[in-house]
Each structure stands twice: as structure tokens, then as C-alpha cells.
Amino acid sequence: MSCLRALFFLILLPALSIATIGTAFADIGRVKSASGAASIERNGETIAAEPGLALHESDTLVTGNDGKLGVTFVDNSRFSAGPNSRIELSHFRFNATTLEGQFDTRLQKGSVAIISGQIAKKTPDAMKVRTPSSILGVRGTEFVVEANQ
Amino acid sequence: MSIGANTVLRGVALSVFLMLAACARDTVTLLPGADGGSSGTVAVLSEDGESIALINEPYQVGSVRGDAVSTRTASAEEVETNYGDLIRTLPAEPAIYVLYFEEGTTNLMQRSAPEMKKLLADVAERPGAEVQVTGHTDAVGKAADNDILSLQRAARVRDLLIGMGVPPGDVISVGRGERALLIETEDEVEEPRNRRVEVTVR
Numbered sequence: 001m002s003c004l005r006a007l008f009f010l011i012l013l014p015a016l017s018i019a020t021i022g023t024a025f026a027d028i029g030r031v032k033s034a035s036g037a038a039s040i041e042r043n044g045e046t047i048a049a050e051p052g053l054a055l056h057e058s059d060t061l062v063t064g065n066d067g068k069l070g071v072t073f074v075d076n077s078r079f080s081a082g083p084n085s086r087i088e089l090s091h092f093r094f095n096a097t098t099l100e101g102q103f104d105t106r107l108q109k110g111s112v113a114i115i116s117g118q119i120a121k122k123t124p125d126a127m128k129v130r131t132p133s134s135i136l137g138v139r140g141t142e143f144v145v146e147a148n149q
Numbered sequence: 150m151s152i153g154a155n156t157v158l159r160g161v162a163l164s165v166f167l168m169l170a171a172c173a174r175d176t177v178t179l180l181p182g183a184d185g186g187s188s189g190t191v192a193v194l195s196e197d198g199e200s201i202a203l204i205n206e207p208y209q210v211g212s213v214r215g216d217a218v219s220t221r222t223a224s225a226e227e228v229e230t231n232y233g234d235l236i237r238t239l240p241a242e243p244a245i246y247v248l249y250f251e252e253g254t255t256n257l258m259q260r261s262a263p264e265m266k267k268l269l270a271d272v273a274e275r276p277g278a279e280v281q282v283t284g285h286t287d288a289v290g291k292a293a294d295n296d297i298l299s300l301q302r303a304a305r306v307r308d309l310l311i312g313m314g315v316p317p318g319d320v321i322s323v324g325r326g327e328r329a330l331l332i333e334t335e336d337e338v339e340e341p342r343n344r345r346v347e348v349t350v351r
Contacts (some may be wrong), residue, residue: 017350030351032240032277035331046272052277070240072351074281074321096283097296113235115242125192131175134193134213137200141189142180144232145217148173 027054028092029073036063036083061087075101077117077127082146083109084131090130093113094119111146114138154328175213178228181207182235193218224264243351244271247331248306250344257309265313271350272315279351280315282306282322285329287343288336300324 031040034049049061049069051087058145061069061081069081077093081087086108094101101119105112108127116138120127127135131147151348182188190205193213199211208228211220246268248261257265273279284303286295303322311317332342 030277030279032275033238041320050277068234070237070238071239072243072279076243076349076351078240078242080240082232082235082238097325098328101241110189111232111234111235113180114263115239125194125198128194131213133173133215134175134177135196135198136177137192137194137198139190139192141187141191143183143188143191143204144178144228144235145182146176146178148175 026056028057028089028094029055029071029077031055031069031071032079033068033070035068036066038062038067038069040079055089057089057092059089060108061085061089068106073103073117075099075103075117075119075121077103078115079105080113082111082113087112098122101126104130106130107145107147108132109147111144113142113144115142116140161200166284169242170289174214177202177204177211177213178232179207179209180228180324195335219259239351246271246348246350248346248348249341250302250346256300266346269310269315275350278319280310281349281351282310282320283349284322284324285331285345285348286327287340288327288330288334289336289339290337296324296326298324302344302346303307306348310348311346 002046008135031049031053032051037050039062040047040049040053041076042056055071063069063081063083063085065083067083071079088106088108090106091102091104099118103119103126118140121140124139127138127147129136129138131145136145155299160214179191180188187205187207190203192200193202193211195201195216201216202211202220204220206222208223208225209220210223211218217265248264249258250256251258272280286299300322302322307320307322310320330343331345332340334340347351
């Protein structure tokens, strides 16, 4: 009995945890275009951005002087990042069956153009963009945000 | 003495930094919709989620510093100069293809074959393309059963697309049951046009 229990803790429990982590890291979107200095920061690591690269919650889009990025999300939202930008995808939840979700972005510096998708269409203000000095609630629209002018 | 001067300098530098930070303004510019009119609304919110100002006219610019918001209207030329490049970097709009099935089956109807061909060409053309297959049902049967049926229909089309060469990692299937009827009907009404699968290519 104690042997079985040990087996459970040694093998099954870690296996279960891995399965859970697997779903927590679900793709929330993809890079569609990248030029110049453009990368994704994930858990302190820098990943070169290229078309097809999957995005995860908490990733930060980073561009340098000559950098540009185009990305899409699973709710059909679309972003483009201008040069010298840092855009953190702080929080993303989306239920593709009910279309309910929450999408929080933090523009730390630079600029971002946004065309909102199903999350903002279904629930006003469920999509938010935070800048160093403001909080914006998105109610189904196309707009550009620039930090620190 | 030199330490004193250093401290003063640091104090001045800190004050300048703080003043700059306090003066920093973030701007939000609303773009026109496809018809040239307003594309919607962006609300400037307070920390507790209250709406302070609404930006809802084409090319309206809101400058925000904390709770202080000033608005003006920019010209199309100004927005093009400042953001033209950025706007053109936005990825193409996702395209939706609708496929129909023979009743009670997952067999694609003959008339949907050309749509399938267009879809595959689109997938090949988009960089980093991904495909979302969304199944729908009509209003006949229990909502929960229709959720399952719509997902089965979507999964079948996913297999079909993979068979046609779309990489498995690029296709997801979703079921929306009877939540999004194409043709609005009362509950329990048969409607072939509602028994469909929509394929979104992003």
C-alpha cells in the first residue's frame, strides 16, 4: 500500500502536473509578420519573432529601433507593434464556445495599433489596454495607442 | 562639500525625472471603420473602471494623464504621417469560409467543394496561417447535445483539412452548438442552412 502511494507521488502526480501545465500554456495567438529587431520575451528568455511563432499569456512583444511586429489572437483581435515598443500580453482568457473572455494588455513603451476581436465585441471593457498613465476599455473598434509622447 | 553638490545634483535630476513622468501623456487615436465612419469606442477608465471619457469619432485623439483627458480631432494626413506604417503592419483580416453538409452526416456537399479549394489556397498564402473550424447546428434537440454535435462536425472537418495537407498543429476545432444560428428560427425548427461549419483562416 505504502509502495503504491509512493509510486503515485513519484510518477503519477508529476505526470498530472505536467498535463495541467500543458493546458495552461495554451496558444493565445501567433506572430504573422516581423521585421528588424523584433522578439518575444517569455519567462526572462528572448525568442526571435518569426511568422507562425505561437504566443502565450504573459509574453511581451519587444521591438528595437527598426522593429515591427504583426500578430493575431485566437479571438480574431489583431495587433501591430511600432518601433521601440514593449507590449505585455498580461492576461488572456477566451472561451471559443461562448465567446466570453478577458484580454489585458500593457503598453509599457512605444506604440501599438489594435483591431479588437470577439472578446471586446461580446463584452464591453473585457478588453483593456493599460499605458503608463491610463487605462483604456475597448468597445469594439480600431485604434492606435502611443505611450509617453 | 563635493558630496553636498552631488546630492543636490541628484535631487535636481530626480525632480526633473519626476516632473517628466508627471507630464508624460499617452495618446489614443480612433481609426475610421471600413465605411469611413466611427469604428467604435474606446473608453478612458479610472482605476476602479469608471468611464472618464469616450473616444468615438474617426481620427479623434485622446491625450491622457491620469484622470485628465483632453481630446481633439486629427486630420487623416496627420494620422497617416504618424501611424501609416504601423497601420499597414496590422495582419490581414481573418477570412471565413462556410461549408455545408449532407443532412445528418459529415459528408461535404458537392456545392461546397469550390469553397474548400479557395480556403486551402488562402491557407497556403498567409504567413504563419492557422485555421479554426467552428461547428454549428440548427435548433433541433437539446442545447447540450448540440454543443457535442457541433464539435463532432468541426472535428470531422479538421481531419478532412489535415488529410488535404494542412499541418495538424495549425488547425483547431470548436463547437458553438445552436448559439449562432445563421437563419434565426424558433427552438426545435429544422433548418439546413444552420447545420454548417465555418472555417476561419487567420
